[in-house]
Amino acid sequence: MAREYQIKRKSPGGGSGIDYRKELNPEQYAAVSSPDGRALVIAGAGSGKTRTLTYRVAWLLDHGIEARNILLLTFTNKAAREMIGRVRDLVAQDTADLWAGTFHSIGSRILRRHAEDIGHTRSFTILDRDDQKSMLQSIIKAFDFDTTKKRFPKADVLASLFSLVVNTGQSLEDVIAERYEYFEEWFEEIEKVNVAYHEKKQQTNCMDFDDLLVKTVALLKDREDLLALYRKKFRHILVDEFQDTNRVQCELIELLEGADNSLMVVGDDAQSIYSWRGADMRNILAFPGKREQCRVYSIETNYRSVPEILDLSNEAIRANKERFDKNLRAERVGGVMKPAMVAVEDPNMQAAFVAQRILELQNEGMELDEIAVLYRAHFQSLEIQMELTLRGIPFVITSGLRFFEQAHIKDVSAFMRFVTNRRDEVAFQRMVQLLDGVGPGSADKMWSAWLKSGWADKADPPARFSDVFAAFKVPKKAAGGWQQLGFILDEMLRDKAFARPSEMIYSVMEGMYDEYLQATYDNYEQRKSDVDKLMEFSGGFEDIMSFLEQLSLLSNTDGEAAGKEETGNEAKVTLSSIHQSKGLEWKVIFLIWLAEGQFPNGRILESDDDAMLEEERRLFYVAITRAKDQLYLLYPMINPKSYNGEIMQQPSRFLGDFPAAMVEEWKVGSSWDSDDAPF
DNA sequence: CTGACCCTTCCCAAG
DNA sequence: GAAGGGTCAG
Numbered sequence: 001m002a003r004e005y006q007i008k009r010k011s012p013g014g015g016s017g018i019d020y021r022k023e024l025n026p027e028q029y030a031a032v033s034s035p036d037g038r039a040l041v042i043a044g045a046g047s048g049k050t051r052t053l054t055y056r057v058a059w060l061l062d063h064g065i066e067a068r069n070i071l072l073l074t075f076t077n078k079a080a081r082e083m084i085g086r087v088r089d090l091v092a093q094d095t096a097d098l099w100a101g102t103f104h105s106i107g108s109r110i111l112r113r114h115a116e117d118i119g120h121t122r123s124f125t126i127l128d129r130d131d132q133k134s135m136l137q138s139i140i141k142a143f144d145f146d147t148t149k150k151r152f153p154k155a156d157v158l159a160s161l162f163s164l165v166v167n168t169g170q171s172l173e174d175v176i177a178e179r180y181e182y183f184e185e186w187f188e189e190i191e192k193v194n195v196a197y198h199e200k201k202q203q204t205n206c207m208d209f210d211d212l213l214v215k216t217v218a219l220l221k222d223r224e225d226l227l228a229l230y231r232k233k234f235r236h237i238l239v240d241e242f243q244d245t246n247r248v249q250c251e252l253i254e255l256l257e258g259a260d261n262s263l264m265v266v267g268d269d270a271q272s273i274y275s276w277r278g279a280d281m282r283n284i285l286a287f288p289g290k291r292e293q294c295r296v297y298s299i300e301t302n303y304r305s306v307p308e309i310l311d312l313s314n315e316a317i318r319a320n321k322e323r324f325d326k327n328l329r330a331e332r333v334g335g336v337m338k339p340a341m342v343a344v345e346d347p348n349m350q351a352a353f354v355a356q357r358i359l360e361l362q363n364e365g366m367e368l369d370e371i372a373v374l375y376r377a378h379f380q381s382l383e384i385q386m387e388l389t390l391r392g393i394p395f396v397i398t399s400g401l402r403f404f405e406q407a408h409i410k411d412v413s414a415f416m417r418f419v420t421n422r423r424d425e426v427a428f429q430r431m432v433q434l435l436d437g438v439g440p441g442s443a444d445k446m447w448s449a450w451l452k453s454g455w456a457d458k459a460d461p462p463a464r465f466s467d468v469f470a471a472f473k474v475p476k477k478a479a480g481g482w483q484q485l486g487f488i489l490d491e492m493l494r495d496k497a498f499a500r501p502s503e504m505i506y507s508v509m510e511g512m513y514d515e516y517l518q519a520t521y522d523n524y525e526q527r528k529s530d531v532d533k534l535m536e537f538s539g540g541f542e543d544i545m546s547f548l549e550q551l552s553l554l555s556n557t558d559g560e561a562a563g564k565e566e567t568g569n570e571a572k573v574t575l576s577s578i579h580q581s582k583g584l585e586w587k588v589i590f591l592i593w594l595a596e597g598q599f600p601n602g603r604i605l606e607s608d609d610d611a612m613l614e615e616e617r618r619l620f621y622v623a624i625t626r627a628k629d630q631l632y633l634l635y636p637m638i639n640p641k642s643y644n645g646e647i648m649q650q651p652s653r654f655l656g657d658f659p660a661a662m663v664e665e666w667k668v669g670s671s672w673d674s675d676d677a678p679f
Numbered sequence: 680c681t682g683a684c685c686c687t688t689c690c691c692a693a694g
Numbered sequence: 695g696a697a698g699g700g701t702c703a704g
Contacts, residue, residue, distance in 0.1 A: 076694080104694050130694090154688095154699095209694055276692065377691050400693085439680050477680080488694075555694060579692045601691055619692085643695060680704100687699080 002440055016062050016091040020351060024048075024055060031057045031297040034264065037211075038257075038294040040242075041266040044328045045313070045586065045625035046304025049266055053240055054083050056264060057098070059237055063486040067231060068097035071234040071256065075241040076555060077102055079583060083240075084364065099234070103249045104551050107212035111219070113551070116228065120213055121459075123420040123545055126552040127201070127208045130405055131426045132159045135206075139196045143584050147187050153183050153190065162194055166210040169247040206422040213248040218523035220255045221618060231258040239455050242267035242287070242582070246278035260429040269324050270317050274621045275611070281322070302328040305499045308337030308662070309627050315658035317621045320614045340629040341655065341663040345670075346591075346638045351387035354590050358393055358573060361588060361630075368394065369571040374578050382383055388573065397575040404551050404617040408517060408527040409534055413551060415508045416501065419492045420544055422456045434516055435485065437477030443547025448474060460496055465489035479488050501538035506529065579625045589627035594635045595649035620654045633663065 021029055028048055030054045031041045053072075060070060074080040080100040088095055099106060108126065115122045125136065136155035145152055157180075158652055165175050172191055176183055183190065200208060207215065218242045220227045232254050239245070242265035245253070265287060272281045288294040302310050307330040314328060343351045358371055373384055378400045388395050403409060411434060417427035423646035425580070428450065429443045438446075449472045455462050462468050466486030474482045488511035492504045499507070509531060518524050518530075541547035574586065593599055600616040633655065640646045 057681065103692060198692070212694085273692080277694085379690055400691095402693085437680065441680080475680085603691070641695085680701105683703090684700100685701085688697090691696105 002105065007131050016058060018058060018062065018090060018095075020055065020059065022190045024051070025299075025301055027297065027299040028052045028055070029300060030265075031264075031299065032059050034295055034297065036236075036262045037264070038291045039264045039297060040284070040294060040296045041299065042263065042268060042324065042326070043266055044302060044326060044427060045266055045271060045622070046302040046310075047241070047299040047328070047332050048082060048301075048303055049268070049299070050079075050583070052085075052299065053238060053266055054086040054090065057083070057087045058067065058240060059172050061087070061091050061093045061095075065099070065236055067093060067095050068099075069233060069235040070098045071106070071237045072098065072100035073106065073237070073239045073253070075102065075583070076103060076228055078555075079240060080105075102210045102553070103245075103252065106211055106214040108553065110216050111207070111212065112232070112353060112545075114219060114223075118219055119202055120207070121421070122368065123205070125204075125206045125417050125421045125424045125427065126212070126549065127225050127426065128402075128405055128552055129156070129159060130410065130484050131206070132208050134426050134429070135200055136193065136197060137192055139200060143189070143192065143196075151449045152186060158190065158193060161190070163208075163210050164278060165194075165248045168213055170352055176360065194503060195672050200425075203423065204425045205421050206426065210248075210484075213252060214228070217255065218246055220252075227255060227258075228628075230256055231261060234261060237263045237264070239263070239265040240412055241271075243269050243272035243281055244279040246274075246276040246280055246281050247283075247377060248278075250280070250283045256349060266313040270320075270326075270618055271582070271625075273582070273622060275615050279508050283487060285324075298326065298562075300326055301331050302329050305330065305332045305625065306332050306629055308335055308338050309444055309624065309629075309631050312339050312631070312658055312662050313621055313664065316624060317617065319657045320617050322513065322611070324612055336631055337630060338662065338664040339627075339633060340666050342632055342634045342666045342668060343651070344634060344668050345627065346385045346640055347636050348387075349381040349668065349670065350592055350636045352670075354384055354632075355393060357590070357632065358388075359391065361553065365589065367571045368573045371590075372574040372581065372584075372586040372588070372626065373577060373590045373592060374576055374581050375592050376578060376601060376619070376628065378577055380598065384592065388575075394570055395573040395575050398577065398580045400577075402555055404554055405529075406530060408513075408521075408528075408530060411516075412505055412508050412513060412531055412534065413548065415488065415492065416504050416548060419461065419489055419504070420498065422450075422458070422461060427620075431480075432485070434513070435478045435481035437475045437481070442475050442478065446474065449473070461593050463493075463496075465493075481512065483518060488512060498544045501541045501544050504544065505535045505538055509535075536565065556655070578606075578619050581626050582622060585626050586623045587628045587630075588630040589623070589636060590632045591623050592634045592636075594633055595637075595639070595653040596652055597649065598639075599652055600654070617654060617657075620652075 024032055028051065031052050036275060039054065043052060057070060057072065058139055061067065072080065074083065080102065080470040084095055084098065084100050115124055133155045136158055140152065140155060159558060161175060161180055162181065165172050172194060173187065174592065176187060176190065178583050201211065202412055220230065237253065237256055239253060253263065263460055267284050269281055269284055286292055288296050310328055310330045317323065328466070342353060344353055354373060355577060361371065362368060364608055375381055381397065385397065411430065415432040416425040425447055428447055428504055432438050432443045453468055466483065469482060469486040488507050492499050517527050538547055555621060597605060600613060604612045635651045635655065638646060639649050
C-alpha cells in the first residue's frame, strides 16, 4: 500500500501561510481575526461554525500563541477530535499540548491532577447512569422508608432530580416544587437520600458526571493558587455550542476567564435544545451585557442548504418569540426539488416509503452515507430499522445506549475498576454477583469482609488478592468461583504496578467471563465480539486509569473509537435522534413521526409550557437545517402501536408554521407485489 | 439463590 | 405490549 505523506510548508515568517482572507468569507474572517478579549460569535446553522473555530485556533497559533495556552471546549469529544485534526492539517505547530474536549473531560482531567485535594484518589471511578442507579437503589433500600401509603421515587428519577439541582444551581426544594411537585411530601426523605448519596460517592472514591463539573468549580473557587495556575495557563479559551451550556459550565468558564484572559464563545440561540439538562439560553443572550468591551460577530451566510430548505427553516423558526432575529442567506443556488411533505397511513408505510426512496436515491448515484433518518425519540426508529434490515440497506444507528453502558462491557470493566479503585463498592458488587451462587445478600457480606480486611483504604493493592480473599467466608456453591476471582485479580497486577488494560481484559475473559457469557446469554457471539472490540480499543492505552476514564467519557456519538460497527468501510445510512445529529449534515434528510404528541412530544404538550414548546420548535429547526439537498417531512396518520390502542394522529403543528407553497405534497399510494398480497 | 409469575410502568432528549 | 421490579416457592 502506498504511503501518503505531506510536507507542511512553513512560510518565511514562521506562520502557516494560510491566506485567511481568501479562505474565509468576510463575516468569518472578522471573527477569526478578532483581537484578544471577549467575543461572542453568533453563527447560524450551516454557516461554517466549525470552520470558524478551527481557523481561529490556527490564527492564534499563527500569531505566537502556544498550544498549551489554548483551551477548546466542545459539546462532544468527537467534535473536539475533528477540530484538532483540522487544525493539525492547517498549521505546522505541534498541537499536542492544546487542551480540547467536553466540559466533562476537561473537568475530569483537572480533577485527576488534584484528586487528593478533594478527598479522592487519582484512581477515582466515574459513575454512569447505571452505576448511579445501583448506588441510589442500595441507599434507598437501607433507609427502608414506609412506602405503604405513597410510593417513593425510583432511583433513576432521583438521579435526574439530583442532576438537575446541580446543573441549574437551584435548591432541591425548588426543583421538586417546579418539576416534581408530586414528590413534595417526600421532600425530607429525598434530601436524606441526596446527602447519603454524596457521602457514599466520597467513601467509595467515585464521581458522577455532574461531579466532574461541580467539583472542578469548587476546587478552583476554594484554591486560589490553582485558580491562578489555570488562569495563567489558559490565556485563550474557546467554547463551542455556547447556547447549550448550563450554569455550572458557565461558572467554570467565568472562573477560568478571570479578568484578562481571552474568551470566544460560539453558538446559535436558535439551536438551543438542552434546557432539560440544565442548559440556559440566558448564558448566550446575556453574554455581551455581562462584559465590558465584548465584541459580537454574526455569521449569517449559509453554505449548507439549498434555498428551498433554508427558506423553510427561516419560516419554521419565526414562530418562536424568544430569539435573536436573524436571516440566514443562502449561498447555494436553487436545488432540484422543494422539501417534500409526505402524509403516510401508518409507521409501516412510513418505513416503506423511506426505504424505497433510499433505494431510488442510491440508484441515482447517491452514497448511503449522505442520507440520514432523524427522529425525536429513539423508539421511533423501530419500524425503520426493521424495514431497512428487511431490504438489506446497511445503516448505523446512534442508539440511546452507549457502548460502555452495555451490561457485558460494564461487567468486564468492573474488574478493572475494582483493581484500580479498591473502594469502588458498585464495581465490587457487580463483579462478585457474576459468580454462581452469589446474589445481593452474599455480595454485601463479602463487601463488609473486604472493608474489614483493611485493604480498601490502603494506597497500594495487596500483593495477592487471592490470599486476602482466602480468609473470607463464602457460600459453598460459590467457593470455586471465589478462588478463581482472586486469581484473576492477581493476574491484573504486575508486582506493584498494574498490567496493561488489554492484558487485564484478557485475564477476565479467560479466567471466567467468557464462560459466564456463554452460559448466560443466547447472543454470546455478539457480546463476545463487543468485548473483543473493547480489547482492541484498549490496545491503544498503556495506563489503566486513562483507559477507564476514556471509556466512561465516551458517548455513542463519539462512537467509532470504541469500535461499535466499523466492519469494512461500506457506506451506510445514518439513523439518529435529532439531539445527536446536532452539528452534522447530510445531503438527504428524512424527518419522521411529525405528528402531534410524537413531535412535539406528548409530555411537552401536556405541560402546556411555552418555553418548552419553543425548545421543541428549535429542535425541529435543528432537524431541517441538517439537510443540504433534499428534505422529506413524514407524517403517519395512524399510530397502531400506541400502548392504549390504535389512535389517529394530527399532523405536527410545526408543519403549519410555514406557507404550504414552500413544500411539495407527495401523495403516497400503495400496491402489493402479487406474492406479498395480504389476502 | 434462582426462576416463575404477576404487577406496574413506560415512550424524551445525553456527557 | 414489553420489560423491569417485586414476591414467593423450590
